[in-house]
Amino acid sequence: MKPKSRVLGIDDGPFRFGDAEVPVVGVVVQAPSYIDGVLQTRAQVDGRDATERIGGMIRRSRYREGLAMVLVDGSAVGGFNVIDVDRLHGDAGVPVATVTRHKPDFFAMERALRRKFEDWEDRWEILRRHPLEEVPTRHRPVYVTQVGATLAEVREALALTTVRGALPEPLRIAHLVAASLVRGESRGRA
Numbered sequence: 001m002k003p004k005s006r007v008l009g010i011d012d013g014p015f016r017f018g019d020a021e022v023p024v025v026g027v028v029v030q031a032p033s034y035i036d037g038v039l040q041t042r043a044q045v046d047g048r049d050a051t052e053r054i055g056g057m058i059r060r061s062r063y064r065e066g067l068a069m070v071l072v073d074g075s076a077v078g079g080f081n082v083i084d085v086d087r088l089h090g091d092a093g094v095p096v097a098t099v100t101r102h103k104p105d106f107f108a109m110e111r112a113l114r115r116k117f118e119d120w121e122d123r124w125e126i127l128r129r130h131p132l133e134e135v136p137t138r139h140r141p142v143y144v145t146q147v148g149a150t151l152a153e154v155r156e157a158l159a160l161t162t163v164r165g166a167l168p169e170p171l172r173i174a175h176l177v178a179a180s181l182v183r184g185e186s187r188g189r190a
Contacts, residue, residue, distance in 0.1 A: 001068055002068075005030070005069070007031060010025070010072045011073040017046070024053065049081065050076065055091030064093070080113060080117065089147040101167065
């Protein structure tokens with residue numbers, strides 16, 4: 001990845017399980033930290049529309065052609081509205097990687113899916129389709145899956161877009177913006 005490459009970071013806002021929808025924000029950053037644009041859509045809490053909504057947000061964006069990679073904070077938005085990264089990769093036309101700060105507890109996730117959803121097997125298959133890889137950072141490791149890029153290319157993108165801490169700027173900024181849409185201002189650590 002070249003310096004000044006454009007990376008889209010996507011994160012959802014805070015929500016309660018009684019909420020119908022959650023805001024989903026995309027921030028286009030020219031590496032390492034220059035913000036080119038902000039995108040927004042909404043997705044259902046625990047729904048099945050995340051991939052379609054995020055894919056549509058990217059397809060409609062004037063920034064789509066210049067993107068080098070899409071980074072998604074986690075593998076789902078609004079609880080268990082699971083993102084199909086293979087379909088998102090097809091929609092975006094660029095590599096897609098999920099980034100998680102903490103290693104997921106897959107046993108607890110599967111148990112929650114079984115308890116809550118009739119279609120739990122479909123959601124579980126999408127979540128487990130790609131291996132989760134640990135990527136060291138200067139701060140602490142993050143955990144990634146990727147489609148359309150090698151692990152080395154994802155590591156390079158993370159290193160290029162991380163200014164401080166472990167979270168790349170496109171994801172950090174998307175987190176702050178999404179939180180501000182719900183709470184009126186961001187709070188806590190991104």
